[in-house]
Amino acid sequence: MLSETASLVFYTIAFVTIASAVMTVSLKNIFHSALFLILCLFSVAGIFILCEAEFLAGVQVLIYVGGIAMLMIFAVMLTRQLTSFNVKQLNEQKALGSLVAFCFLLIALGAASKTLSVKGGFPLAENPHISGNTTHMLGNLLLTDYVLPFELVSVLLVAALIGAVVLAKKDEE
Amino acid sequence: MQVGLIHFVALAAILFSIGMYGALTRRNAIGILMSIELMFNAVNINFVAFAKFISPVEITGQVFVVFVIAIAAAETTVGLAIVLLIYRNFKGVFVDRVNLMKW
Amino acid sequence: MLEYTWIIPILPALAFLIITFFTRWNEKLSAGISIGAILLGFVYSLIVLIKVLGNPEPFEISFKWLELTGFHLEIGILIDPLTAIMLMVVCIVSSLVHIYSLGYMRDEERFSRYFSFLSLFSFSMLGLVIANNFFMIFIFWELVGLTSYALIGFFYPKPAAAAAGMKAFITTRTGDLGFIIGLLLLVSYAGTLNYGEVFTMIEAGQIPTGLLTAIGIFIFCGAIGKSAQFPLHVWLPDAMEGPTPVSALIHAATMVAAGVYLVARSATVFAASDSAAMVVAIIGAITALMAATIGLVQNDIKRVLAYSTCSQLGYMIMALGLGSMTAGIFHLMTHAFFKSLLFLGAGSVIHASHTQDIREMGGLGNKMKITAITFIIGSASLAGIFPLSGFWSKDEIIASTHDQPIFLLVALAVAFMTAFYMTRLCFMTFFGKPRVQKFYDHAHESPKTMTVPLVILAFLAIFAGWVGIPWLSKGFGSFVFHGHPHHGHADYLLMLVSTVFAVSGVTLGWLMYGKGTISPDRMAERFKPIYTLLLNKYYFDEIYSAVIIKPILALCRFLWSFDNAVIDGIVNFFGRFTLFLSWLHDMFDKYVVDGLVNGAGYTIWGIGSVIRQAQTGKVQNYAIVIFAGVVVTLAIMLKVF
């Protein structure tokens, strides 16, 4: 359980997160969407800090805000005719889509409450407090137990980099 | 009400559903990518929350967040490259106009 | 410190890589990198030597490379006095040759490539020396052979050079075949190739003597090939087609000594098997005698030196076969110095006079003082003149043969002949009147980069032997043989005898070529058959050509014609027959099978054209189906319904 203050902070951040997420998916102006996406990602970083994952929060801001969102904005700027409000921004399956999403939400919430509320259903730690420096712990884990996935991810990143360059490069006539 | 694991999970579920809605309904390819990012983030929230509340000693969940972020970066890069290609070839980024695979 | 000894071979390897991949276009830089690497290695090997002198306990590190059922392969290094000495010798000679090459190869093409090969060779040789098991030694053995091939054929546009390279490679490979058989025998029986483990097993008597003899002889086969022993010695004189510094480095000081090193390294094997040791000694003796006799009459300065090398190697091998490892290694060391000195001096002479034939030289001593003096010092050392280093090591070898009269005789005869042909060489090259004025006029002293190594080597040729003088209480012998102190007792009679032989050889040479009292031509006339035999090197190349190469070629020709006529005929018949069958099949296929297939296709096409209406081609339509599926699956799993 978080403390009283932290709970307050959590509700604030959660509100910002959800509100900005809603804005992200609903705004017509895709550039504004991207800005709200940044806000959402930033508040997720706040959630990370509440969960004592400071390093991840930093990484979240650095990579999502500084990298991914920036790429989105670049793509928005490179592809014109996006902000014209006359164009329909949602496709014809919005009703069906929202239904599916809503069903998923219900089921997920149900499943969560079911498994988490029952005693003994899910083993919660007695002292939910991460002791020690998370950066060090993460580093240790990444270079010991998870070194293979770590290297694989690096290979994946290189592959993605090259792939993106190859895809986006204009054909030389 | 004090915040526990369930709250984090609920937040993640809501975020995921919003992302899912966006991914299913937005016509704009970049918008879809954004929605997918939302879904990734929902997953990340779950990871860190579980790491904190279930095994605070072994922060395995956080390790996975690192991987998810890395993969999200890769996904976005390739995705946006594809978006640019789509834009170049279809003179627009609306995915429902990209329907060469039908019939 | 010692655990980083692997740096010594790694440095030239890095130099090789850097030159090959990055600095190939900058010749000076390439040479600089190569020389720097080997000099660093030299400094480090000096440190290693000092450490080992302080504490001669063998030092070994290794790690498993491949673990198989029954045996394992490992990679590791072993530092003991033998290794330290070899490291020192290889590093010194190699660095000096590197520096010398700077001057010698100055105007050649592919200068960078030359240095990269030199670096690669240094790497392989040093690796060979510090290896701690037979497997590694074999790898580096082959690498050494490869670089030797590349360097001999360095002037590949010249057909002779290319052929010589090939000859060297194939001949040594013949020996290596034996080597690898020996290793396979060993590993199949002992389960390991690590020196220490193998030797412990042998000393404990766990390997039967017969097998051990076979192993020893097979391993010695490798040494025969690499060290140019009878009957595989034919490649070494031809290898003189390579650049002279290469001859000095590879074919005088280091690579050919690898065979000696191998035999010394596996001394335990030979110690345990008398017959194998006897084979070694006999082969060594034959080689020593035969090569020395050939050397008497050769006219190419480098060939004389090549046969001399051959003979001296035989000498060492003989000493090893007789169980005197100290003598062999000691001679190896001193020989490395003075023989590389001789080769480098010869290179200097060739560089100056543009000829290799000593009959066309003469009187060069006036023009090239440094070269002449150092060359004569080297010759004297080789001839075994007191108190130069050659004297001490040769004396050790003769001492090791003193209870075997035949070998003693051979040793003394070789000493005599060595002194004779070296004197002949010196006189014909540096003294007397110039025979061909053109070459004489052209001659000049070589640049500093060439003379400085000569001087250093001359210094070593004088003094290097003093570490092993018999009345030194803690001399070379006690050092190389840690645990079994074996210092030679000064046998003054033998010393006297060997000196007498050497001096008489020198005197004879002086009489014939210096003073001219005895005419060499008359001698040749008188012993015409022998002279011809020697001049043609006992017809070894011709014999090999007649006995091995020609029959094989004939067999090949026969097999080819058989192949052409009979086998091809059969094949062609089947081909035509198959064509006919396929035609039949084609008809069937076209009208029967295709009809069925097309019918099926049309049917499916018809069905598909109805079903395909479900495919909208819009990615989000598919996505919604996927997500709906996920939702339904989750609902079922969580038992919502």
Add this chain to the structure above:
Amino acid sequence: MSLFKKVIDGVYNLLLGLKVTSLRLPERAVTLQYPDERWEMPERSRGIVVLLSDKETGKLNCTACLLCQKACPTAAITIEREKGEDKKWHLTSFTVDNTICCFCGLCEEACNFSALKMATKYEFSVYDQSELVFDMKKLQELGRDVPYTPRPKKKKPVVKKPAPAEPAADEMKPKAEPEKETESKPEPEAETKPEAASGDLFDDAKKEPESNPESGAEPAQKENKPDSSEDKKPEAQE
């Protein structure tokens, strides 16, 4: 390796640039605080056109001959005149439109009577463009303290003759030609307007007399000497 050489060259040149700028840093500024300090204008610099008047009588030198008006390429000069009783033209109005004046100095060249001059004055900014059209009165006012060399009367060359005979004259001959005129008409304004003397001509002229100190130099030249050597003070301008 040409690459390494390039890199080293580049770095060297970058450092060289830094050195140059750092050496500039402690130097004194060469600019002036404009309203507080001003540069002296060179004597022959061309500022606004002024009308000159006779020093003694205070009358304009202009004879209303219209030469300047005709010479003006932009038609900035407008002259109105009328014939007086003495059958001579009299100036009634002389306007210079400074909005179109191109400061070419052709009017000055054209004038035969030292009647107008491009003064060294350059500050005439105003709030209203129409104020830039200067009338005769204003021009005369501006020209009041402008030093000038009156045009010699027709017979003057005869008077000038003795000048070259002076002891110092042989040295100054090539340069002093314009100056000789100053001898004939002593310049009353010279003391009060020393800054005018710092022009090129005077500077050059100054040196030569100094090499023969006071050896019978003319009074006019003596006057020139203190003019030029005495003063570098810029504030004397206004």
Add this chain to the structure above:
Amino acid sequence: MELEKLFAFFGDLLAQIGLTGVALTVVVNVLVAAMLLGVLAVMALFLVWWERKVSAHIQDRLGPMRVGWHGSLQTLADGVKLLQKEDITPTNADRPVFFWAPVIVYSSCFMAYVTIPWGKGLIPADLNIGILYIIAITTFTVISLLMAGWGSNNKWALLGGMRSAAQIISYEVPLTLSILGVVMLAGSLSMQTIVAGQQEIWNWYIWRQPLGFLIYIIAATAEVNRTPFDLPEAEQELVAGFNVEYSGMKFAMFFLAEFLNMFTVSAIATTLFLGGWNGPILPSWMWFIGKTLAVVFVLMWIRWTYPRLRVDHLMEFAWKWLLPLAFLNLVLTGIGYELWQRIFG
């Protein structure tokens, strides 16, 4: 440290008033933030004046001389002038974006100061991800530049914004890598720990990371869009780039943020490479500010020495030179550290 005492005094004072718990924390934090804001505002004003003076003297000019002693109050006067100016918003601008851009740029560069140690114990919050936090938070600058470029609805502004973003993203990579060398040596991301590792002058990381320092300075110059990397503003081509449509106080915020960013990167350079606030005799914050201003001076010196790069050279330099060099630095650091440990450790 006298300032610590001051804080303690304020803390006591507030405690006596009756503030406790959260409220006390909030009030203290707000006070600290306000102080920091004040100091930074003064610093920005000073830097603007200083830059003008330095540039003037490098060009043998005088620079501002009128307002105050040698024009020392010139920036203040400019500020007053900018405050009075009309706040123009272009007609077709994206209004909210246009409005928020300067706010975000200013606040992001202000937020970076959370983990900058001004002196011994003078750090608003010693986060254990200190330097990562700064790198992360400064990326908002890029966002705001893009927002400014987009929101202005002006092609020059958009081009400037995109150039700026591309440049900053590109140079952020070598920048971060050059910082990593120090982080490897210090074994921590915390700014205080990094400073603590450089007690004496020979412990400064610049001696062990000269290449890293060089890369950092170059990349940082590019990060803050200063000459020779000032392409986003390139007055001659883009008529001042992303802030072309801004006027009045919004422009002033961009302007001040630019100078504050310069101060930020210099402060980071000081902390990471130049020993931070460590120094003898003088109080630590004086050392910090002194060193930082020295670095700022170097940046100014560079700006007034070199001409602007061409845009393709700019990118080429970042990706083909700085990035490999930064990797090389990292590898060398690793090898060197390991060897050091082996030989002397």
